[in-house]
Amino acid sequence: MTTTHSDDDVPREFAEQGIVALRRFLVEETLAELASNVERLIQDVVPTMSADDAFYEDKSDRTTLKQLQRIEQYDSWFGDLPERVGLRRLAETLLGGPVIPKGVEFFCKPPGVGRPTPAHQDGYYFRLDPCEALTMWLALDEIDDENGCVWYVPGSHRDGMRNHSRTQTLGFSQGIVDYPTDEDARREVSVPASPGDLLIHHALTIHRAGANRSASRLRRALGFVYFSERARVDEAAQAAYQKKLAAEMRAAGQI
Numbered sequence: 321m322t323t324t325h326s327d328d329d330v331p332r333e334f335a336e337q338g339i340v341a342l343r344r345f346l347v348e349e350t351l352a353e354l355a356s357n358v359e360r361l362i363q364d365v366v367p368t369m370s371a372d373d374a375f376y377e378d379k380s381d382r383t384t385l386k387q388l389q390r391i392e393q394y395d396s397w398f399g400d401l402p403e404r405v406g407l408r409r410l411a412e413t414l415l416g417g418p419v420i421p422k423g424v425e426f427f428c429k430p431p432g433v434g435r436p437t438p439a440h441q442d443g444y445y446f447r448l449d450p451c452e453a454l455t456m457w458l459a460l461d462e463i464d465d466e467n468g469c470v471w472y473v474p475g476s477h478r479d480g481m482r483n484h485s486r487t488q489t490l491g492f493s494q495g496i497v498d499y500p501t502d503e504d505a506r507r508e509v510s511v512p513a514s515p516g517d518l519l520i521h522h523a524l525t526i527h528r529a530g531a532n533r534s535a536s537r538l539r540r541a542l543g544f545v546y547f548s549e550r551a552r553v554d555e556a557a558q559a560a561y562q563k564k565l566a567a568e569m570r571a572a573g574q575i
């Protein structure tokens with residue numbers, strides 16, 4: 321598997337903006353192999369996944385699959401993918417040192433029913449000190465405003481952590497309380513993407529995504545998270561939060 325990107329400006333842009341888009345990161349051949357493995361994942365692996373790791377807009381309707389987490393624990397092809405296409409090396413360049421891979425996710429907004437992703441900062445979920453981490457978001461479809469592209473606030477990673485509170489969005493349980501301020505609205509940009517584009521954001525970069533308002537267009541992406549080795553995780557707080565959240569989602573009939 322090979323990738324097409326070499327750009328010396330990428331680390332500088334990432335440091336300044338907290339978001340960088342690597343267009344056509346995956347070559348066609350790799351993308352085709354990935355597409356067939358995504359089909360296999362959904363067909364064969366998803367039915368074996370725990371309800372805590374596979375979320376649906378409507379759990380009684382398997383066609384409304386919206387999110388998968390910890391995919392690497394269920395499937396070695398996806399577990400090995402980030403290393404094969406050089407994501408860890410890239411993360412090390414951008415975070416300036418060794419990193420720890422934190423898993424592979426799938427984001428899917430089913431046509432017509434895929435809901436918006438609330439504005440948030442990934443670092444709020446990660447509970448790191450210092451908050452040095454990033455997420456890579458690999459588009460699998462043509463994704464634009466109609467089917468739910470991601471919106472970012474460039475430079476927001478330099479302004480610290482905002483207050484978050486509980487949302488009712490499955491898979492994105494926390495949202496920024498006062499979003500958008502006038503300043504957020506002025507600064508935010510949408511980043512449409514094509515299959516194989518890799519969007520990388522810092523864990524403090526504010527971002528959100530729209531609903532999939534289309535009648536039939538798929539909106540799928542893979543997510544890969546890396547923590548800097550310098551970042552310490554508050555493991556107890558994170559585990560307690562995950563446990564409480566799973567209990568709340570179960571009580572609400574969401575999973």
Ligand SMILES: O=C(O)CCC(=O)C(=O)O
Binds near residue numbers: 427437470527543
């Ligand atoms: O795909 C989405 O809707 C949001 C993805 C996201 O928030 C993330 O990758 O951190």
